[in-house]
Amino acid sequence: MARLSRKKRILLIVLILLAVLLAGTGAGGWLVYTGRIRLNHPSESRYPVRGVDVSHYQGKIDWQVLSAQSIQFAYIKATEGSSLVDEYFAQNWKDAHETPLYVGAYHFFSFDSPGQSQAENFIATVPDTENALPPVIDLEYYGDKAKNPPERDAVRQELDALIRALEAHYGKTPVIYTTYSCYRQYLKGDMPDCPIWYRSVYAPPVIGPEWTFWQYRCDARLPGYAGNHWEQKNIDLNVYRGSYAEFLEEFALTDKQTNTE
Incomplete structure (x- = not known):
């Protein structure tokens, strides 16, 4: 991944600070919320490989319609913790694999249950499908965890157990989706040997880990899904850090989209 020059980094930091100041005002907050700022x-030329991630929040998905929105991959929520299974996963997994998209499944990590039982939940739910993307572990705070972060060593013990179990079963190193706060608390200084999917929805990721995927929007609107409630009308958008050829090589994928470059 090409690095930003020092001048560009400084400019981005200044712009981020300006956006924060604007967001502190009613008008500025409205402009940021509505996407006007x-x-x-x-850049589509720099990051040509794009995708979405979905869960039950998007409701029923017409994958033929969604897959036509200039995207190349999709990650689908499968499980959470040791027992929860996303109610739409099985249908989404089947239908998405009938499109040209590269498809993967993700697991929402629980700070409150053992890594091994979380792995068992995911493995029981997600088939080991040929030409699928590697599994993703979604490591982010929920509830009051941001205010009271669980202890690092205990979290890493369960996270590492989950990583090992998924890698052993699927033969692929899992990707870790994370925010800057969770990266700093649990990964920085002792990064697992996993690709990172980094959430940064207000500005380019100029701080934090080297990333493989970047979630750059959480409020997009695309045709192809039900969105029965206001929060379900939004969909997350992501990019891969390199070219289409690099994407195929990194994840050992067979080319399904010969027209994509």
Whole structure:
């Protein structure tokens, strides 16, 4: 991944600070909320491989319609913790694999249950499908965890157990999706040997880990899903850090989209 020059980094930091100041006002907050102020516009020429991630929040998905929205991959929520299974996963997994998209499944990590039982939940739910993307572990705070972060060593013990179990079963190193706060608390200084999917929805990720995927929007609107409630009308958008050829090589994928370059 090409690094930003020092001058560009300084400029981005200044723009981020300006956006924060604007967001502190009613008008500025409205502009940011409605997307009229947006600092992260990943170049399509630099990041040609794009995708979405979905869960039950998007409701019923017409994958033929969604897959036609200039995207190449999709990650689908499968499980959470040691017992929860997303109610739409099985249908989404089947239907998405009938499109040209590269498809993967993700697991929402629980700070409150053992890594091994979380792995068992995911493995029981997600088939080991040929040409699928590697599993993703979604490591982010929920509830009051941001205010009271669980102890690092205990979290890493369960996270590492989950990583090992998924890698052993699927033969692929899991990807870790994370925010800057969780990266700093649990990964920085002792990064697992996993690709990182980094959430940065207000500006390019100039701080934090080297990333493989970047979630740059959480409020997009695309045709192809039900969105029965206001929060379900939004969908997350992501980019891969390199070219289409690099994407195929990194994840040992067979080319399904010969027209994509």
